Amino acid sequence: MNEPTNTPISTPPATGGADNNRIMAIASLVLGIINLCAWFFPICGAPLAIGGLVLGYFGMRSPQQKTLAIAGMVLSGIGLLLACLNAVAGIFLGPQIQEIFNSINQSLGY
16 A cells, blocks of 8 residues: 655745846846936936836845846936936026027028
């Protein structure tokens, strides 16, 4: 007769969560790097920065990827700050820049 044995059954290691955290940390770093060029356009820079910050936050769940996630969050934070400063500068300097362009066009005869 077959008697049940008390040997534990080993389960395969779960790598799905670790892979997702790694992908999120790398994506945060990539978005942070792209954002350093995209902050000139607030309509592109701010959403990329927010996405990089969120992905970096979720990527920090993995201890092995924490450095990449922090680097991505720092770069995205810098990009968000620059995008906001650019937007504020555009609001305050917009009318003055328009006057400069109008005077240049008038001097050129357009």
